[in-house]
Amino acid sequence: MHDTVVYPARPSEMLEMPLTLAQSTALSKLADHVADFLPGKPHPFADQGISFAGVAASLGLAKFWRNGSKLPSICQLLSLTLDQRPATFCALLIQVVQRGIVYRLNKGQPITREHIEELNKLISSVGYKIPDLYDPKFLDSLPRRKDPSGESAEVIGAELETLKQGLVGLASLAPQERGYRFEKVLADLFEAFKLAPRGAFQLIGEQIDGSFELEAETYLVEARWQNEQMGQEALLVFSGKVSGKAKW
Template sequence: MSKLLEMTLKYNRDKFCPLVLAIVEKTMAYSNRGNTLTKEEIEDLNKLILKLNFKIPELWSNKFLDLLPSTKKEKAEEVKLDLSVHKNILYELTKLNPNERGFAFEKFLNNLFDATKLTPRNSFRIVGEQIDGSFQLDSSTYLLEAKWQSEPIRESELLVFHGKVSGKATWSRGLFLCYNTFSSESLIAFSKGKTTNIIGMTSQDLFFVLEENISLPDAIRYKTRWAAETGEFYKSIYELINIY
């Protein structure tokens, strides 16, 4: 088949596109035998044909493409299932006693980050410091601080984490994730006159993600962008999706 395409392209260029279209139609006719073409495969084919300075309108039709099965949809359904499971687990954590909850919360976050392809690393210790974990997003490494406590997070706690992140590589970033919320004093302090390399996330943000309003990677991207634009450490995902 590849030889036929090569020879047609070389000696009968006017018949190349009809030949490709015929091959696609033939393949689809045998879809019930396990040769189903996916939307992504046709999109890849279209890109290759464009490089040869050809374009087959029938294969670019949205009506045609939408009829094809999509591997992205399958992956999205898998993530959707994972998120529903994680949501139930997070609810169950509220029933644990405080001593058990902290470790369980870290484990929950590690599993959630793994499910959303953020390549997490479990908590680790370096000289004089305990780091709850780290993850990667868009080639950036984020250090993680995770806390589940009844009181709002104070400015002093943010300053300690800010110092941990600042003491690493200049390109390091940090995510402070608390189940409760941040005190009004800490939010004011981290929105005026301080450069920040950390962002904040609360359980409200987490549930917003787990209810499939936005993906976890995009939620972090929005928060990082807001911090870069305004210098503010925290803004809720609910507010950010109405901005971006």
């Protein structure tokens, strides 16, 4: 994609008016659609610009981004930009798409032509049009969304049955070996559903059992095998351990 002139589909004198109820509703749908294009905030060891927070900072919109729940933060970023910096609204969306394409491609979950076509409809409902996102060459360069097939469902079903048998078999293993094998079963489970699992690793002062990704967010995994059902006291201790993990 290249830089281009973007323009509102509505009269320019309307740009300074407060957002209408219809626009606010459309922005909520737009935020929901682009939410999985990028992480809300970057992994501490990753490119800090590959995130919604990074995009906002690069365009001088950092004050419009809040560090909280992802979807409300995206909605606020879009709404305040359109309301207070309308000339930057289209540039914001272009950056989200450009960086999202790189991010999702690296994760093996590329943004598809259908993603962009739906995005164009949502942008239009706000009252804008971005010519670059309609460029036939750009659209043709994107992969098409693959429809789930019966064959893929059968493959996943077979994998799950294998994982189930492996999980049941852990009960007969020695505690230490069982713990390591349990982590492997979890990693295989996440891999079966294309959640980009990562094995155990260490941060400063703590051990992380693993992680997986869902809708462009990273989730830390803390796993423990128990022969008996855990009581409330043990769960509270475990909850405290999980809560004390590094927040990304």
